[in-house]
Amino acid sequence: MSLPPDAITALEVFQGAAGWEQRARLLMQWGERLTALDDADKVEANRVHGCESQVWLVASLENGHWQFAAASDARLIRGLVALLLARVNGLTAQQLREVDLADWFNQLGLSRQLSPSRSNGLNAVLQRMGELAL
Incomplete structure (x- = not known):
């Protein structure tokens, strides 16, 4: 499967x-690139359960391809x-189901x-993406 440009x-x-x-610094920089979610999106319905940190996730479908936006209260997360979004944004629901999280971070x-x-x-974030993409 080919990778999205990001x-x-x-x-x-x-x-x-x-x-x-250097990777830790890069990780923080990628986190700063996340588009801020509106407070209206930081609601219980958008919260990902299974994370120790607070993570909110919203999704939209554009021409059969999924776009996700997320926020977290923890810098490392x-x-x-942000790196997970780089991997999955623009994928179809089928491609999303084929993403190997462990392999990507490896x-x-x-x-x-x-x-x-x-x-x-x-994994909870990726699972929630799959649920939203059904």
Whole structure:
């Protein structure tokens, strides 16, 4: 499956990073790039359950391709969610179901830094995306 342009950019940037400290800085920078959600979107109905941090997710369908926006109260999670959005925005519902979260973060060189709770939280975000895309 071919990657969306933002995902290709993310791979190039993160694979070129020299070590974990540089990746951590990049992660924070990617989190800052997330478009802010309106307070009206930060409601219980949009909250992703299964995350230790607060994460809100909204979705829209444009010509058969899904676009997601998200927010989190935690800086590191914002960065991880931004990288997940780079990977999934613009996909069809079928392509979304085929995304391998562990493989994606492994390619970015971030899998070792994903604690079980963060990994579970990101899986919850991806699962919620799949539910919205039904």
